[in-house]
Amino acid sequence: MKKFTFAALAVPLMWVLLLLLFFNSNKLHAQQTTVLSGVVKSADGTPMEGVTVWQKDTDNGTQTSETGYYTLQVSNSLPVTFEYLGYKTQTVKPAGPVLNVTLQTDDDLLDEVVINAGYYSVKDKERTGSISKITAKEIGQQPVANPLAAMQGRMAGVNITQSSGTPGGGFDIQIRGRNSLRTEGNAPLYIVDGVPYLSESTSHSYLSAGSLKSTENNPLQLINPNNIESIEVLKDADATAIYGSRGANGVVLITTKKGVEQATVFTLQSHTAIGVVPKFMKMLETADYLELRKRAYANDGITEYPAAAHDVNGNWDPERYTDWQKELIGGKAVTQQVSANVRGGSKNSQFMIMGSIAKDGTVFPGEYGNKRNNLLAQFAHTTPGEKWKIQTQFVRGESNNSLLGTDLTRDALTLAPNAPSLYDDEGNLNWEKSTWDNPLRWINETYRSKSTQWLTAWNIDGSITKGLVFKLQAGYNEMVGEEQRLSPHTIHDPSWGLTSTYSNSMRNSSSGNNWNIEPQLHFDKTWKKHKISVLAGSTFLKHEKKQYVWRASDFSSNSQITNLAAAKTLQIVSSLNNKYAYQALFSRLNYQYNDKYIVNLTARRDGSSRFGPNRRWANFGAVAGAWLFSREKLFEESSWLSFGKLRASYGSAGNDRIGDYQYMDTYGYSGGIYEVGGLRPLRLYNPDFSWETNIKKEVALEFALFRNRFNASAAYYQNKSSDQLVGIPLPGTTGFNSIQANLPATVRNSGWEFEMNAKLLTTTNWNWSVFGNISFNENKLIDFPGLKESTYKYTYAVNYPTSMKYAYEFTGVDEETGMYTFKDFNGDGKITANEDMQLIVQTAPKYFAGFGQDISYKNWSLSVLFQAVKQTAPNYQMGWGMPGMMINQPQGYDQSPIQKPSTGVDAQAFQNYNLYMQSQAAYSDASFIRLKNIVLNYSLPAFKASGLKGNIYISGQNVLTITKYRGLDPESQSNVSVPPLKVWSLGATFSY
Template sequence: MQLVIPCMRRASLFVLLYVFLMPFCALSMPAGTVLEPPQATVSGTVTDTSGNPLAGVNLVVESKLIGTMSGLDGSFTINAGPTDVLIFSMVGFKTLSVSIGGREEVFVSLEEDVTVLGEVVLNAGYYTVSEKERTGNIAKVSQQDIEQQPLNNPLGALQGRVAGVEIMQTSGVPGAGFDIKIRGQSSIRTGGNDPLYIVDGVPYASEPLGDVQTSGSILPGGKGFSPLNLINPADIESIEVLKDADATAIYGSRGANGVVLITTRSGSIGKTEVALDISTGFGRVANKMDLLGTEDYLKMRQEAYFNDGIEPLPFNAYDVNGTWDQNRETDWQKELFGKTAQLTTVKGTLSGGNEQTRFLVSGSFNRQTTVYPGDFDNDNISVLANFHHKTKEDKLTFRFSVNYATSDNNLVATDLIREALALAPNAPKLYNGDGGLNWENSTWNNPLRNLEGKYLAKGNNLIGNASVDLRLLKGLHLTTNLGFTQSHLKELRTIPSTTFDPAFGLGSDQSSAIHNNSDRTSWIVEPQLNWSHDMGSTTLDILIGATLQEQNSNRLSQFAMGFTNNALIENIGAASDLFIIGNSEVQYRYAALFGRFNLNHKGKYILNITGRRDGSSRFGPDNRFSNFGAIGAAWIFSRESFIEDHLRFLSYGKLRGSYGTSGNDQIGDYQYLDTYSFDNAQYQNIFGLYPTRLFNPGFSWEENKKLEFAIDLGFLLDRITLSGSFYRNRSGNQLVGIPLPATTGFGSLTANLDATVENTGWELGLHTINLRTEHLTWTSSINLTLPKSKLLEFPDLEGSTYANQLVIGEPLNIIKVYKSTGVDPQTGLYGFEDFNGDGIISTLEDRQVVKNLNPKYFGGISNNLSYRNFTLDALFQFTRQLGRSYLANRGVVGSMSNQSKNVLNRWQEVGDQTVIQRFTSGQDPEGSMAHNFFTESDASIEDASYLRLRTLSLSYQIPLERDFKCKIFLRGQNLWTITNYSGLDPETRSSSTIPPLRYITLGTRLTF
């Protein structure tokens, strides 16, 4: 459910403080409770192998719910019998079982377990690094976190879990994607801020292959479904996000906006294992608008015409003049998007291997239906094969993986949300008595007409990777990485004549369809030479390599019209008229040399230097190559003797920093060349070409300079870990469209502009192990991001076409609006401040109020609780932000469009103090103009902050025989939201598309 409370800020702060303080309160609580009379008192001391006392060690009596925790001096006292067994456990040390054997005092020494923080291996792309010794900012989300959510897109697993990464689901429609920004928006171009995606070492293009004319009416952005939906989240082992210069510079220009590394699952050493996962669930729109019922709606309409002085009522005011039944009331939200969506997933996996050879093969099927009326769904099928082999002497290692997926997307061609929210509650019924669509004598457009048209998208994707590692000498390895990707998308949007009122007399010869076929293939070759040398107290790692990559894309979009029968509308060959509306063939080539120098002295002082020289075919010959690099350093001060001797509670401490540069070539291909487009018009039966772009070989790379300082701390043997980072990214030499005079025949020229965008912020993370006993474990994690962004400089901004869009000192994601003075008590109309005092409210001079639509802060809170075979996971996501209100996207209040019940608090007579202007039918020019100004004023911007229970998962491992395992789980997503936002959903902040659905799934995992 969605709760609207009077004070979002106070409630959110209370919840955050409560969840934040719970782990620390738990640290002081006893780990067990005496449930039976004690037989004796046993005391003792717990130390490490060096004799240092250990505080916070969990002690439990085996097979009994009796436990305690060692004190600061390592001492403990517990009630136990003379034949009982004590179990000692603590993070960072191996669990130890000790028999009391009639003793009254027990002295225990625990052995350090190095398989904790120091052994957490992070994928940094061309190399791996331990969590403790990394110099860059790398965040990791593991398979355990990914599988908690019923996802079709792997980016959904990052929501609320990674600091500095802002992710928004664009729609609840199957196949829709996510908008992602890693540390803010650096490029003025909206299309220049996407991160680099790497799947098993292969670059993966995330740009949709769809065409705006086919998918624009159903999928946000108009680009078709996201290619990332063709990567099955269930096949992913981990996702790493590289953020700072030290982590991303080795990727050069491609890593300017961050890097997302996706690693698929591989086989493990052990007997061959078969796993079967089956789950099913349902989803619904989590929130409905509280709209006017028929009685209030008709009063609004009548009052609107009275205020406008219109009498009698117009003939086309069907809702209020008696043409439509004034006693009818329909919940159009329920009718048009109130259906329950079904979700079904089946997956099978075969894996196993030994020390030399490991393998994994898996296949999965996923079906997701929609909340619209009708039979619409999205079917995904994916296959993953992963093979890993090495010789006994580890001289040769070979790895091969292939991931193939297909998608069949069948959707309604037009989203029904907008009509569902706008239709009059007394609008006619949907069907006639004979089951046909009811057009009510041509007095309305039946919303189900949209079901006559379809959006069909069939896509497939192949990702193949092979890597060979050959040990030439001791410490010297030659590695070659080979990758290939192929994507294909076939889209069809149909607009049959049955979409229109039969009274128009349109036949199938007026039916039309838009076909889009797109292909994209790419290959990459990356030879690398790595040398590692141990000089005693100092370890040296040197990596040099090269990259050769080529990507080819093709697209053909055609408009077909005139069919003898609507049954043939999907057959392009049956059309009488055919027009080419888009035809392109694009090649992109990229080459680079890169290197890394890493020095580790005594495990305390670490230096990491990376560099890369990039070449891109997107620039002219004189600016095709550029150099990028970074330096990172870390000091693990907790390994200094003066820290180890005097601050024993501090188990880990590291200071790190980095600075470097990266570039950006996300401008599209052939931007520097004269280009021409195909013209459908004919002259003497010959098709012509027309110029679309001017030659400009002078522009070059955008440049992003990144700076970061950070501290990582661990307390009580890493039972509490804390991290904090400050970053500053400055992006200059912006690639934008420079406006040209209309006399040139071109609107703009792509060129570099001496504008600079700065993104700064703080990223904070806290992880605690609140309880850890033999059977009970409770851990918590919190991340918080405090971002800031501003445009530092932009030459002659006021004289450019960006003057009404950007402001020096403000973020890029702003909106310039009028300043509302409220509803005038005398006229009942919205009023606005006249900044230039000319007595006229105008677009340029009076839109002077700046509203920042970037989040003020965002983050997540997760808790994991495990008791015996039960596991409970909960993830809360929160964001503090502004958004466009519901009224900002609606028609004039009083016109033939339903409204929120909030509009009842309107102006009615002179002297009224209200927030809603008087009702107007839309035929009063003053009232309509005031409403239009209102939608572009600060009064239409509201608090869109929210706290959401993003994920809740409960699982139980059924205790069975050793060779057979059965796990059942119940999972939910988007279950609960606290917000003040007036629209359907504060995440999308849109009233024209389906919001993310609330899903509940039940499933089982069988392992043989």
């Protein structure tokens, strides 16, 4: 039974708040004050935050909240003005205590919408680079713990995959495909409030692999999505080259929420979510399973069932049936979150403090889950005359994850349906006379991890002279992780007679930190039809990482299993202490003529301690241009074209994600044979080891029609990544397998991206808009000198994607033998990996898309987002057991030609089945359309004079999936871990 814990406090807290506000409301009425309230929305029904609401010629004013709500004490004799950058100002004289307003976009002022490009900001219509953006509107009200989950399906060119539905599970993000041959070399750069974010996991696979499918790719897990104001993703050379060696795979810019110029507002938010496995596989029931098993024994010529065949020899009840998916992964994962913030400020000083606590449950039996705590604090001050401005942010996240030591999904899918009950009559784990390994034995093995990360950022802006501004960005980011895996002897059958001497534990202690300082000069000047903007700056960054992993065993008692000193055997599994230093100079020159023609030049010179002394420094840069053709005289009076722009870019970015000390002579401890240790060489020195380089090209068209009611863009890009950072094989006579060097291989990613949004209906009460994006990316290895002679010849092929897989070509079932058959490419009568694994299976997505709609009626709004992916992927048969063995099978396993069932004693049948799992038959269409997110929101009517505002919402995540995939989930594509969950959430927000 899942327990509702701390988050239940949110309900009484909200009622206390309501009562307080009620009495406060009566007090205000007694004073006979007039308070105006209402909601401000855009034409598409989106609540608008930060709209200035004021009465002219007075100091009486406020700003709208996140839900578009405002309250203002007004004088009945004066009209009220609503102002927001990019929208037409409205001035209305109130006719009552409630005034709701819909602001219309201003075609001329829309140019002022600003996009964060990292070191500088740019007007959206005047940007020359490819930048995608989502805001708190899209991120909020989604029942997700990781901001990457909120980004799925919302950005063209950004493909995000969730690998597990277990709290703390990993995500994979690809921005315009995979550029590097190394998996770890494809991660983007993350910047939070101007500070490079430590996105590398502190986990170690020795401890976490059983509980989590992947922890290596789990960036941003310690950032609360509710803390984020916006996320911008930089994609092309113009946008990323200014980040030099760190921008090859794109840049993810995260801006946290800030204080605003308004009266102090208190906000309380709470939601409770329930998640379940979206779909179970239909497995064989007992009668069909036992018939399959008996047929397999008959095929093997075995008439007397072995003693170990408990499912068919009578030891287990042949009438018993258990739906193991329901038993082991059929629970309800309860997520509860409460957050509170205070926000406000004056013209010269603004602040925001926000804290939240949450717990994410699991679908496994028992009380497991991840407890999260987050804190955000921000303060900004501007000196009189606005000459200097200082702004500081503090972001802290803490995760305390407690899970089973092993994910139960594999057992849930493969256990025999007539296997014994989990507990005996006395409520103890049932071992059924030592006839099986009870899957709940894993509740005695635990995995715990505690991670803490905090970041502080400082931004100082000062005006030196007219047009010349000095900026200083500085920050510090630190992460500390403690991880423990406890494996007591009680995970084994008691009849074995094991004691705590067979118990063991593993512990991982890791930490990382980096600091950066970036002084900058910005110069802007406008004369006649000319505008020029110049940026020059430098970067100083240092990073340090430490990690120690121990394995302890042979304890006198399990009560001491967490104490390393109590173990008779203690082994250091891994130990590292790495340091990384980085310096750079960067610059930007932007020139505009007549507000129509734009040229943007960026350059960066980088130095990294990860490379050899001969090639430690490298230069990167880009040139881009844009033509705002809608501002030509030909279109000035156009009734249908609101905006039009052509832009193009060309440039280079780099990649130094190779780890530290790779170019150096390194040595490792050779062990302690006869209590004598020594050093052995691990790596050869290479002074020319240097950067991966990514040459990027792009051309794009952006336009808006019919007074911005329809907006669309189309972009074509091509990225070529060369000088791949991998190991080059060496002859065995050298004593080394390889040397770390720049492989002269080239990977190309090219494709199209399309985005659109349209306002279909705009009336006083109704607003309806639709949006969508679709991306086509082609990944291809276009050059690899000497591939056929290298050890990579069985991994890659020229003119194919780098994610390709070599497979045997399955040709059917031999009618005489009943065995699987495969194409013998070299005709030698044998099927071998080196000669006959020639068929190429392409698993890279052909396209991915997101599309949806926002519709509102008065105080009601409904948002819907669909995600679609076209791809081929491994199906359930990859790694599954052979039909006929003591492993359950999905219903319909025999719909396609299958080999005769066998219990595994037939060596030829067993070998052929292993070949089958490595053939194209183990891959299938994994395309899907998923209702990714749906939110129904109701904005509460204004509470007169109290200042109370709020909204209630219902949100769903991964609600419905349409797919033909032969497996548990087409996104995670795993039979050993829980897939991303279907989650329904009920939440409310109140502000005062």
